[in-house]
Amino acid sequence: MVKLKIDNFDVDVAEGTSILDAARSVQIDIPTLCKHPDVDPSAGCGMCIVKVGGRIMRSCSTPVAEGMEVVTNDKELQETRKTVLELILSNHPNYCLKCARSGQCELQDMAMRLGVDRDEIHKILKPEEIDDSTQAIVLDPLKCIVCGRCVDICQNQQNVWALSYLNRGLATKVAGANDARLADTPCIKCGQCAAHCPTGAITEYDETAKVWDMLKDKELVTVVQIAPAVRVALGEEFGYEFGKNLTGKIYAALRRLGFAKVFDTNFGADLTIIEEATEFVRRFKEKDHLPMFTSCCPAWVDYVEKYYPEYLPNLSSCKSPHQMVGAVAKTYYAQKTGIDASKIRVVSIMPCTAKKWEVRRHETMRASGYQDVDVVLTTRELAKMIRQSGLNFHHLKDEEADSPLGEYSGAGTIFGVTGGVMTAALRTAYFYVTGQELGTLNFGDIEGLDGIKAAEVDINGTKVRIVVVNGVGNVAELMENLKAAEAAGEDTPYHFIEVMACRGGCIAGGGQPKVMMPNLPKPWGVNDEIRRLRSQGLNNEDEQAANRLSHHNQSIKQLYGEYLGKPGEGKAHELLHTKYRQRDVYK
Numbered sequence: 001m002v003k004l005k006i007d008n009f010d011v012d013v014a015e016g017t018s019i020l021d022a023a024r025s026v027q028i029d030i031p032t033l034c035k036h037p038d039v040d041p042s043a044g045c046g047m048c049i050v051k052v053g054g055r056i057m058r059s060c061s062t063p064v065a066e067g068m069e070v071v072t073n074d075k076e077l078q079e080t081r082k083t084v085l086e087l088i089l090s091n092h093p094n095y096c097l098k099c100a101r102s103g104q105c106e107l108q109d110m111a112m113r114l115g116v117d118r119d120e121i122h123k124i125l126k127p128e129e130i131d132d133s134t135q136a137i138v139l140d141p142l143k144c145i146v147c148g149r150c151v152d153i154c155q156n157q158q159n160v161w162a163l164s165y166l167n168r169g170l171a172t173k174v175a176g177a178n179d180a181r182l183a184d185t186p187c188i189k190c191g192q193c194a195a196h197c198p199t200g201a202i203t204e205y206d207e208t209a210k211v212w213d214m215l216k217d218k219e220l221v222t223v224v225q226i227a228p229a230v231r232v233a234l235g236e237e238f239g240y241e242f243g244k245n246l247t248g249k250i251y252a253a254l255r256r257l258g259f260a261k262v263f264d265t266n267f268g269a270d271l272t273i274i275e276e277a278t279e280f281v282r283r284f285k286e287k288d289h290l291p292m293f294t295s296c297c298p299a300w301v302d303y304v305e306k307y308y309p310e311y312l313p314n315l316s317s318c319k320s321p322h323q324m325v326g327a328v329a330k331t332y333y334a335q336k337t338g339i340d341a342s343k344i345r346v347v348s349i350m351p352c353t354a355k356k357w358e359v360r361r362h363e364t365m366r367a368s369g370y371q372d373v374d375v376v377l378t379t380r381e382l383a384k385m386i387r388q389s390g391l392n393f394h395h396l397k398d399e400e401a402d403s404p405l406g407e408y409s410g411a412g413t414i415f416g417v418t419g420g421v422m423t424a425a426l427r428t429a430y431f432y433v434t435g436q437e438l439g440t441l442n443f444g445d446i447e448g449l450d451g452i453k454a455a456e457v458d459i460n461g462t463k464v465r466i467v468v469v470n471g472v473g474n475v476a477e478l479m480e481n482l483k484a485a486e487a488a489g490e491d492t493p494y495h496f497i498e499v500m501a502c503r504g505g506c507i508a509g510g511g512q513p514k515v516m517m518p519n520l521p522k523p524w525g526v527n528d529e530i531r532r533l534r535s536q537g538l539n540n541e542d543e544q545a546a547n548r549l550s551h552h553n554q555s556i557k558q559l560y561g562e563y564l565g566k567p568g569e570g571k572a573h574e575l576l577h578t579k580y581r582q583r584d585v586y587k
Helices: 020-023 075-089 106-114 148-159 192-196 208-216 229-231 234-238 247-257 265-286 298-307 309-314 320-337 354-358 379-389 410-416 420-434 474-485 530-544 555-564 570-576
Strands: 003-005 007-014 049-052 055-058 069-071 137-139 163-166 173-176 202-204 221-226 261-264 344-350 374-378 452-459 462-470 496-500
Touching: 007 020, 020 049, 020 069, 020 229, 049 075, 055 075, 075 106, 137 173, 148 163, 192 202, 208 221, 208 374, 208 379, 208 420, 221 247, 221 265, 221 320, 221 555, 229 234, 229 247, 229 265, 229 379, 229 410, 229 530, 234 379, 247 261, 247 379, 261 265, 265 320, 265 410, 265 420, 265 555, 265 570, 298 474, 320 555, 320 570, 344 379, 344 420, 354 374, 354 452, 374 379, 379 530, 410 420, 410 530, 420 452, 420 462, 420 496, 452 570, 462 474, 474 496, 555 570
Parallel strands: 003 069, 221 261, 221 344, 344 374, 462 496
Antiparallel strands: 003 007, 049 055, 049 069, 137 202, 163 173, 452 462
16 A cells, blocks of 8 residues: 545545556545546546656556655646646537537537637637548547547557547547548447547437438338447436436327337347347257357447358357347237338337447348348437437336337346357257256356456256356457367367347447446546446346246247247248358448
């Protein structure tokens, strides 16, 4: 431990702690724009300056030392920070009224905090073309403050390398690698760049206007579904505590917005488990392309298609849950209700920006004869629509989802958490192999935020080796282990692998809210405490569910009995499975 003084407060912190974190430990919030708990300190913005022995230093990258005396706030520091901020603003447009991040912008908030209310320095704006080429995320270089968070996340955390710095000095900018459009880079549309951007420079591709048009068209039957992670995050946009599960209230809001029917992606998660568990049991028995990888995360699928195409046969052929709901809504549901499938529009509310790309990634996403899911909105976009509608979200009373695509189990709920897909699949796979229910329904070794988590499960005397990976940047290590085993002529070290592209899983997807926690210092948006609270919200619903097993979902049983037939065969395979192809890393 190191003893020091910060603004005359005695502070004891561990050796190696930064001055910034040491100050926050005694409730002193030093301003910063570039530092985020998910990324390494870059000392890029110059806002976090402090004085140590009269010298000005950047607190995010300066470790504490024994006997150090730190001043975080005096007249000189205040004036210097204000000047630095004015310089940043001189290269930033005053588009706040038209910006998607207005009200939740760290730059805007910093200007208010430091009292910068006019342009003191002549603006030098260099308009760049907005890049919306992926139709999943949008890069507006004019709003970029070159803080570097997105580059660090993309390169060092996700290991994708779609974003990079270009040029030097005043001409420095963040852009697609080699100044290419994002669609022509290795971008996997995970949206973690948007989740960590402090301004409106990177946002989701907004499709709310398209959905409003659908809802206003009386010739259409527009239905909606919500993903597991949405229910424990949307409330943050309206002042609820982090991780609060508001499923019933969200159903009510969607009906008030005008959706004809409200379904749940958790139903699709249960359906995915029936197909995926069936597929895994077959592969395991036949030793066919093991290990089997989960396929419900489209950013992960995009990553494999670009970086590890030799493992495409190892991906489960199952579509993701919301795509299954879309296919079933325009076939089974349409026939059951007598609605013309050509008039049905399916909107998915997702925590994810990559889902926007997924709906058109392959021709099998039109298995119903139409595009199975028409539009994907992020959690943030749904919050925007609720505000636009004038609904008083707090006063809405809980409602239920519509049948038959609204029933779900606790296993369907935990799809939104790292380890949840694996847990849900093993619950059902165990039943398919043994005819008995798994005694303990959770697997502690694969819970939590560690990047790679391994465990061994005993299924009737047979050992199944499983791995859970969260954060696509951790995948390379796993793949190299697989390659090494193959090169040595050894059996596969694993049988079943779950991968989610985002740290923590879908609960921290690129489309989730970016609201500041009241009991933590900035930045706005996701951090590990928020990940923990959202995960807890989903795990609590699973533990309290009357049914925690996908294969006991009565509506799923009815769907197979009346329409799909056997899992993995015939109509089920035609509607619920997909194919993969190698993609170029750079176009």
